[in-house]
Amino acid sequence: MDRLANLPWWAILIMLASILFIYSFITDEIYNEVFNKIVVGIRLTITVTSIAYLFAITIGLLTGLGQLSSNIFVRNLALLYVQVIRGVPIIVQIFYTAFVIVPAVITLINLAGDQLAIMGWLKTENIFTKLSVREVNFITRGIIALAISYGAFSAEIFRAGIQSISSGQIEAAQALGLTRFQSLRFIILPQAIKRVLPPLGNDFIAMLKESSLVSVLGVNEITHLGKKYAAASFRFPETYNTLAFLYLSMTLILSMGVKAMERKLKTGSE
Amino acid sequence: MLSIQNLTKIYDGKVLALDNVSFEVNKGEFLAIIGLSGSGKSTLLRCINRLIEPTSGQIIWNNLSITTSSQEEMRFIRRKIGMVFQHFNLVSRSKVITNVLSGRLGYINPTLSLINRFPQSDVELAIKQLERVGIADQAYKRADELSGGQQQRVGVARAMMQDPEMILADEPVASLDPVLAHSIMQYLEKLNKEEGVTILCSLHFLDLVHEYADRAIALNQGKLMFDGVPTEIDDKKFKNIYGQEAKRVG
Numbered sequence: 001m002d003r004l005a006n007l008p009w010w011a012i013l014i015m016l017a018s019i020l021f022i023y024s025f026i027t028d029e030i031y032n033e034v035f036n037k038i039v040v041g042i043r044l045t046i047t048v049t050s051i052a053y054l055f056a057i058t059i060g061l062l063t064g065l066g067q068l069s070s071n072i073f074v075r076n077l078a079l080l081y082v083q084v085i086r087g088v089p090i091i092v093q094i095f096y097t098a099f100v101i102v103p104a105v106i107t108l109i110n111l112a113g114d115q116l117a118i119m120g121w122l123k124t125e126n127i128f129t130k131l132s133v134r135e136v137n138f139i140t141r142g143i144i145a146l147a148i149s150y151g152a153f154s155a156e157i158f159r160a161g162i163q164s165i166s167s168g169q170i171e172a173a174q175a176l177g178l179t180r181f182q183s184l185r186f187i188i189l190p191q192a193i194k195r196v197l198p199p200l201g202n203d204f205i206a207m208l209k210e211s212s213l214v215s216v217l218g219v220n221e222i223t224h225l226g227k228k229y230a231a232a233s234f235r236f237p238e239t240y241n242t243l244a245f246l247y248l249s250m251t252l253i254l255s256m257g258v259k260a261m262e263r264k265l266k267t268g269s270e
Numbered sequence: 271m272l273s274i275q276n277l278t279k280i281y282d283g284k285v286l287a288l289d290n291v292s293f294e295v296n297k298g299e300f301l302a303i304i305g306l307s308g309s310g311k312s313t314l315l316r317c318i319n320r321l322i323e324p325t326s327g328q329i330i331w332n333n334l335s336i337t338t339s340s341q342e343e344m345r346f347i348r349r350k351i352g353m354v355f356q357h358f359n360l361v362s363r364s365k366v367i368t369n370v371l372s373g374r375l376g377y378i379n380p381t382l383s384l385i386n387r388f389p390q391s392d393v394e395l396a397i398k399q400l401e402r403v404g405i406a407d408q409a410y411k412r413a414d415e416l417s418g419g420q421q422q423r424v425g426v427a428r429a430m431m432q433d434p435e436m437i438l439a440d441e442p443v444a445s446l447d448p449v450l451a452h453s454i455m456q457y458l459e460k461l462n463k464e465e466g467v468t469i470l471c472s473l474h475f476l477d478l479v480h481e482y483a484d485r486a487i488a489l490n491q492g493k494l495m496f497d498g499v500p501t502e503i504d505d506k507k508f509k510n511i512y513g514q515e516a517k518r519v520g
């Protein structure tokens with residue numbers, strides 16, 4: 001009885017559903033068509049997520065260190081960024097980045113180009129002045145938006161990871177005559193990395209799901225393709241079943257990866 | 271070789287932790303620092319390697335002024351001053367040998383230290399230090415798998431790895447049971463007697479002071495109350511150090 005109760009029934013259910021789905025994709029004509037229409041967006045979904053993720057963790061590490069900096073300006077800038085991002089819905093951030101920040105940055109770049117031309121450093125028509133908002137496609141804007149948004153979330157992970165190292169160890173490193181950089185390199189980061197890797201992995205999974213939001217910019221990732229297909233064919237259940245299945249299989253595989261990594265980090269040593 | 275002159279430390283402009291403390295330590299001496307909790311023992315030891323910035327006063331070591339050294343000079347000085355902590359302060363998730371080797375990091379060029387490799391000679395030296403404290407067989411275990419007494423031996427081995435002229439030990443045995451306490455104290459004694467390493471060690475129990483120290487200084491609320499050989503601490507002096515209600519147990 002106990003053994004039955006402890007079986008991971010939810011996992012078995014998902015597996016059975018997956019088998020059913022895969023069977024339908026092969027045999028059922030409608031499902032087969034839906035699947036083929038949507039699956040081409042997977043590459044874009046993964047590309048958008050991966051590139052945005054790399055930028056996000058870079059921003060996150062710098063912001064996390066910034067939050068712990070003794071420099072008042074740097075620390076407050078980092079705190080401001082994190083607070084603003086946490087207080088605004090991601091979908092609003094995506095619109096904001098795509099239609100406010102990116103055009104504003106382009107305008108600034110144009111102005112800088114004009115200035116450089118006036119100062120005679122560049123020709124009147126140079127790469128900076130010629131850059132127009134339209135040249136920055138919506139895939140790029142979506143990536144920038146996700147990176148800015150998740151940069152703040154991973155900053156918190158890095159900050160907590162660094163702070164979790166006891167002050168005693170930092171003291172010991174100092175007493176050994178290590179420079180600040182050596183302490184960071186040999187004492188703090190090796191331990192912090194192990195603590196931040198699992199939550200960073202979870203962030204990637206969350207980001208993969210959240211990448212569906214850039215569909216509002218018309219980026220042809222799987223959610224947008226699904227939406228377009230469903231609207232044209234009226235095959236709503238088939239489309240959204242397929243869409244959910246695709247996300248679920250990606251996130252399940254990834255979270256199994258994160259779990260395995262967690263186990264390995266728990267037992268392994270330097 | 272170590273001279274402390276009028277050392278004062280005031281935390282946050284409020285807490286007077288060290289009050290005009292002066293004393294000298296000769297090369298090769300084993301000096302115990304005693305006093306109640308909060309009397310300033312840790313503050314004193316940490317001022318000596320400037321983990322804490324003194325408020326005023328001077329510290330001279332081997333004709334170098336520690337109190338006025340730059341950060342860069344301090345790094346060179348700290349290499350030659352080992353430190354042993356009450357709570358060991360090891361990187362608990364790293365291997366024992368890695369912890370011992372970290373005692374060598376101060377000797378490695380910071381710009382070259384990007385790569386995490388120690389020369390074979392250092393690895394051999396680390397094993398030798400672990401042999402000396404009797405735990406060479408634990409070298410490849412994780413530090414947090416060791417018992418407290420074993421972890422402190424790693425702490426001692428790490429300090430020895432620095433090839434120090436002086437060791438500052440801040441209550442190195444306070445979190446160990448008495449039998450283990452003696453074994454750690456014996457390693458410090460051996461370093462002191464056989465290699466001439468000067469030892470400054472804060473201790474809670476007077477019996478340890480009598481057994482291992484050549485000399486003792488006592489602090490009470492940041493003031494130096496006693497400076498002499500441990501056997502000179504009679505009942506009157508004891509009450510000066512530990513307060514009128516205190517009873518001798520050690």
Ligand SMILES: Nc1ncnc2c1ncn2[C@@H]1O[C@H](COP(=O)(O)OP(=O)(O)OP(=O)(O)O)[C@@H](O)[C@H]1O
Nearest residue numbers: 281285286287305306307308309310311312313314
């Ligand atoms: N970082 C700090 N900030 C403010 N006050 C401090 C700090 N560290 C120590 N103090 C205060 O300075 C005084 C001396 O503390 P210290 O830790 O040097 O004493 P101690 O003799 O080592 O005590 P213990 O036996 O408890 O370790 C105490 O009153 C303590 O509260």
Ligand SMILES: [Mg+2]
Nearest residue numbers: 311312313440
């Ligand atoms: Mg103390």
